[in-house]
Amino acid sequence: xxxxxxxxxxxxxxxxxxxxxxxxxxxxxxxxxxxxxxxxxxxxxxxxxxxxxxxxxxxxxxxxxxxxxxxxxxxxxxxxxxxxxxxxxxxxxxxxxxxxxxxxxxxxxxxxxxxxxxxxxxxxxxxxxxxxxxxxxxxxxxxxxxxxxxxxx
Numbered sequence: 001x002x003x004x005x006x007x008x009x010x011x012x013x014x015x016x017x018x019x020x021x022x023x024x025x026x027x028x029x030x031x032x033x034x035x036x037x038x039x040x041x042x043x044x045x046x047x048x049x050x051x052x053x054x055x056x057x058x059x060x061x062x063x064x065x066x067x068x069x070x071x072x073x074x075x076x077x078x079x080x081x082x083x084x085x086x087x088x089x090x091x092x093x094x095x096x097x098x099x100x101x102x103x104x105x106x107x108x109x110x111x112x113x114x115x116x117x118x119x120x121x122x123x124x125x126x127x128x129x130x131x132x133x134x135x136x137x138x139x140x141x142x143x144x145x146x147x148x149x150x151x152x153x
Contacts (some may be wrong), residue, residue, distance in 0.1 A: 016120070021109035032076050038083070039074040041097035055094035060087065072104065 045052060049067045057064040057065040064088075073091070083091065092100050102112040113121060 016113075016117075019106060019109045019111060020145065024105040027078075031079065031082065034083075035074050035076050036101050037100055038091065041091070041095040041100055042070065042074065044097065045095040047095075052091070052094045056087065056090040059090040059093055070097060 042049060042052060047055070049070050053067055053070055056070075057063065072078045073083045075081070075086075088100075088104075092098060098112075098114060105112060137147040
């Protein structure tokens, strides 16, 4: 059953969820989550592993990055083969999976905004500042001002 395009769905996940940092840092769990997400990025990428590896090598200025290196980055069984931040950045670019950045920072209570989305945060910040200034003005206006000077004519 499809819903009408104008009908609101109150059960949708928020596009920009408010997050809190995780109470503890579980690196083993994070490692597995990252490796699964990178494997998903490879599956969703229109390019094969060889092309992804070649693109990574180009970004990194290396002669090559092997397919087996990509396999190691995504194999949960290889705990001693973590991807460096520099190589992760090259991987994100090579797969065009920018959503990986959000996944990486989400457990720290952060959210990634891409490009023009940052204006939404700035608009909200300015609106909040505007409300605070309005409240200050209202408080100042609520008190009578006694003018002690007498006008000269």
